[in-house]
Amino acid sequence: MNMNQITRPTNMALAFLLAAVPCLKASGARGPWTARRVAVNADREIGTTTERAINAHLSHKTAETLKKQGVIL
Numbered sequence: 386m387n388m389n390q391i392t393r394p395t396n397m398a399l400a401f402l403l404a405a406v407p408c409l410k411a412s413g414a415r416g417p418w419t420a421r422r423v424a425v426n427a428d429r430e431i432g433t434t435t436e437r438a439i440n441a442h443l444s445h446k447t448a449e450t451l452k453k454q455g456v457i458l
Contacts, residue, residue, distance in 0.1 A: 389437060389438050390435050390436065390437060390438060391435070391436055391437075391438045392430070392433050392434070392435050393433065393434060393436065394427070394432055394433050394434075395432050395433065395434050397432065398426070398427065398431070398432025398433065401423045401426075401432070402423060402424075402427055404420075404423075405419070405420035405423040405424060408420040409421070409424060
């Protein structure tokens with residue numbers, strides 16, 4: 386993976402994960418098959434997106450100031 390890229394779950398995948406976690410915590414391996422399937426998909430990184438880590442809308446001067454402060458690389 387490129388250092389200027391981040392991988393995060395999509396909003397829909399995150400919503401499914403947040404709904405599946407309580408079911409899996411309560412029932413474990415015997416949880417509903419849909420909750421188990423959501424967990425398997427998350428493990429396989431299905432429903433993730435890769436984005437640039439740098440905000441391209443910063444001016445050069447602002448970017449240099451933030452680099453000096455150690456906020457960005």
